[in-house]
Amino acid sequence: MPRKKVGIRDVAEHAGVSVTTVSHVLNETPHTRTSEETATRVRAAAEELGYRPNRLARGLRTQTSGMVGLLTEEIATTPYAGRIILGAQERASDDNLTLAIINTQLSARPIVDPAQVQAFLDRQIDGIIYATVFHDVVVAPPTLHTLPAVLIGAKDRDGVIPSVVPDERAGAASVVRMLVQTGHTRIGFTDAAEDVPATRGRLIGYGEAMAEAGLPTDGLVVAGTSDAAGGYEATRALLAMKEPPTAVFCYDDRMAMGAYRAVAERGLRIPEDLSIVGFDDQAPIPTSLFPALTTVALPHYEMGEWAVSTLVDLFNGDDASRRRAAEPVRLTCPLVVRDSVAPPRA
Amino acid sequence: MPRKKVGIRDVAEHAGVSVTTVSHVLNETPHTRTSEETATRVRAAAEELGYRPNRLARGLRTQTSGMVGLLTEEIATTPYAGRIILGAQERASDDNLTLAIINTQLSARPIVDPAQVQAFLDRQIDGIIYATVFHDVVVAPPTLHTLPAVLIGAKDRDGVIPSVVPDERAGAASVVRMLVQTGHTRIGFTDAAEDVPATRGRLIGYGEAMAEAGLPTDGLVVAGTSDAAGGYEATRALLAMKEPPTAVFCYDDRMAMGAYRAVAERGLRIPEDLSIVGFDDQAPIPTSLFPALTTVALPHYEMGEWAVSTLVDLFNGDDASRRRAAEPVRLTCPLVVRDSVAPPRA
DNA sequence: CTGAAAGCGCTTACAG
DNA sequence: CTGAAAGCGCTTACAG
Numbered sequence: 001m002p003r004k005k006v007g008i009r010d011v012a013e014h015a016g017v018s019v020t021t022v023s024h025v026l027n028e029t030p031h032t033r034t035s036e037e038t039a040t041r042v043r044a045a046a047e048e049l050g051y052r053p054n055r056l057a058r059g060l061r062t063q064t065s066g067m068v069g070l071l072t073e074e075i076a077t078t079p080y081a082g083r084i085i086l087g088a089q090e091r092a093s094d095d096n097l098t099l100a101i102i103n104t105q106l107s108a109r110p111i112v113d114p115a116q117v118q119a120f121l122d123r124q125i126d127g128i129i130y131a132t133v134f135h136d137v138v139v140a141p142p143t144l145h146t147l148p149a150v151l152i153g154a155k156d157r158d159g160v161i162p163s164v165v166p167d168e169r170a171g172a173a174s175v176v177r178m179l180v181q182t183g184h185t186r187i188g189f190t191d192a193a194e195d196v197p198a199t200r201g202r203l204i205g206y207g208e209a210m211a212e213a214g215l216p217t218d219g220l221v222v223a224g225t226s227d228a229a230g231g232y233e234a235t236r237a238l239l240a241m242k243e244p245p246t247a248v249f250c251y252d253d254r255m256a257m258g259a260y261r262a263v264a265e266r267g268l269r270i271p272e273d274l275s276i277v278g279f280d281d282q283a284p285i286p287t288s289l290f291p292a293l294t295t296v297a298l299p300h301y302e303m304g305e306w307a308v309s310t311l312v313d314l315f316n317g318d319d320a321s322r323r324r325a326a327e328p329v330r331l332t333c334p335l336v337v338r339d340s341v342a343p344p345r346a
Numbered sequence: 347m348p349r350k351k352v353g354i355r356d357v358a359e360h361a362g363v364s365v366t367t368v369s370h371v372l373n374e375t376p377h378t379r380t381s382e383e384t385a386t387r388v389r390a391a392a393e394e395l396g397y398r399p400n401r402l403a404r405g406l407r408t409q410t411s412g413m414v415g416l417l418t419e420e421i422a423t424t425p426y427a428g429r430i431i432l433g434a435q436e437r438a439s440d441d442n443l444t445l446a447i448i449n450t451q452l453s454a455r456p457i458v459d460p461a462q463v464q465a466f467l468d469r470q471i472d473g474i475i476y477a478t479v480f481h482d483v484v485v486a487p488p489t490l491h492t493l494p495a496v497l498i499g500a501k502d503r504d505g506v507i508p509s510v511v512p513d514e515r516a517g518a519a520s521v522v523r524m525l526v527q528t529g530h531t532r533i534g535f536t537d538a539a540e541d542v543p544a545t546r547g548r549l550i551g552y553g554e555a556m557a558e559a560g561l562p563t564d565g566l567v568v569a570g571t572s573d574a575a576g577g578y579e580a581t582r583a584l585l586a587m588k589e590p591p592t593a594v595f596c597y598d599d600r601m602a603m604g605a606y607r608a609v610a611e612r613g614l615r616i617p618e619d620l621s622i623v624g625f626d627d628q629a630p631i632p633t634s635l636f637p638a639l640t641t642v643a644l645p646h647y648e649m650g651e652w653a654v655s656t657l658v659d660l661f662n663g664d665d666a667s668r669r670r671a672a673e674p675v676r677l678t679c680p681l682v683v684r685d686s687v688a689p690p691r692a
Numbered sequence: 693c694t695g696a697a698a699g700c701g702c703t704t705a706c707a708g
Numbered sequence: 709c710t711g712a713a714a715g716c717g718c719t720t721a722c723a724g
Contacts, residue, residue: 005717007716007717008717017694017695018694018695018696019718019719020695020696020697020719020720021694021695023718023719023720024694024720029719032694034693035693035694038693038694052464052468053717054470054716054718055468055469055718056402056405056406056411056469056470056716056718057406057700057716057717057718058717058718058719059700059718060400060699060701060702060716060717060718061699061700061717061718061719062700062718062719065402066469067446067469081428082427082428085431085447086449089447089448089449090449093462093465098465098466098469099446099447100444100445101431101445101446101447102444102445103431103432103435116439118398119439119442121398122398122399122400122401123401123412123413123444124400124401124402227630227633227634228633228635229636232636254630254634261610261636264607264610265610282630284600284628285630285631285634287573287574288573288600288603288604288631290574290575351701353700353701354703355701355702363710363711364710364711365702365703366703366704366710366711366713367710367711369702369703369704370703370704370710373703375704378709379709379710380709380710381709381710384710399701399702400700400701401702402700402701403702403703403716404701405702405716406702406715406716406717406718407701407702407716408703408704408716409716
């Protein structure tokens, strides 16, 4: 039983002032002086009546809805979307913004349902986040040029929409470097046979760290599908070498899952006989494996946060990020150390 | 560069009619007759100008925002939230509703940040979905009694808010029945040592199907933590029996992951030597295991859909669901058949 | 320091 | 069949 809604007029009457004054004191309008006495009375009245300004009305008047829309590819199939949403939502509520969500079809060439986007625009959304996780470059739907927008996971072909991506290369390099520092000199890489930014970045990072350490990579890179079966096959191939690696960097955690099986079948132990590391920190794999998998996390939460922060900058007319939009911002992929790495056997 | 917004007045001028008429024809207001000629002219004008009604303005006038809010526990930690959101969002857009999201803290006694809920209310949200995945009964925050609301994953203590939960019991019974039909007579259950609705439901379902078939369960139920380690230990215990089971039903897919390891260590093969089934269909486990795991899926997408549908009924004054709110609606958990089940050895 | 009034973009009795 | 006008609940020049 919702009792009668109390509006600004009720507060004004109760405090014996005009609605103008109520608005000024409650919003702390700059350049407006109100006697402390009046202000106190107004605040007390608002409090007593449980007054809450109607955001719709305010939005209509100020031409700003306080909503940001998140357009995300197949949130259901990617386990990551949740963390992006979480990061975006928490950052949004810091600024009193509300996050609205629309799902889009996942496809090679991302398709955005125009009707869905229109629904956002009809609601006078202040800014839009377009999150895609599989592409290099995306040509943004034209509507995105119509209002403040940012991209997650892909860079804008036209270099005008700010974007953020995980720093796959640096993440891969860091985990391989860690393996090197642990004493490994023969480090295999189970690559994924797909041509996406993640595969290229991780392969380059691996090569970079190996080169840095003056270590050979010949014959140590074997490709497979990016799932457990692919990791299993690739790891078997690696273990079958005349001089097998003492550590294997798997393109992703699913491949690492297959690697564990290959190792077990061979009667070897992790990490005593072979160290394994993955990438993605994809729950629940790393902690469900035994021993728990050392891996590299994707900064999904942080990308969600970044997206809203950048939108807020844009709202405030801070165009710095837009000027840098030609190159995506790369966020660190932190190393998550667990139990699957040890020094090689002496 | 957004060109000047076109409003209803622009359409009216362009068509040479009043805004009243424009509103009537575009909304197809009932009981309002407009000459087909005028209507055509109006539609043409709207089309030509690319007119889109401002939902904020309409909302202010009609006292209905067309938004539904989803309050969800730790979307990041539960891999399921994504599918709930997806189901809710797709169902919402069928009715031209927009889904807004707020995350809440996960805790034994669910805490909803009142400020966050207030943000929803300030936006004049039409209805609210409160999704929780770990509780039996929840005492809904008082604000939920203030507007149309539904619960996902828990029933309302006061029996006034409609709710939906997975039919854990029936799901468990169905997978065990399938094992029985495949010829198994000794079927173990690795139970989870937690007291939540899911553990009780699955255990009961197991018992029910076994009783139905006149099969013994004594000694066949062993509890562990609800993760891979727990499944590993429990399965080892089961395999160590004098007369071990020929099939094991694991409380969840993570436990099944541990079960696979225990089986492999013993030099046994799945499904030839032992059949294994899980529960949850938690990506990416079932398809990353070899052989792929037969399991039972949780109807997250469907619960999200149900939530919005029920809200829409409530908006329309259809109180049927509210009258039934004393008992939660139970949605089917479908069997997902993959490769981990075979008849027992002769 | 305070308030009357216009206006954001719609919908909806009401009148003609 | 069509339109003038009020009003949803706010904010914001502007005046005093």
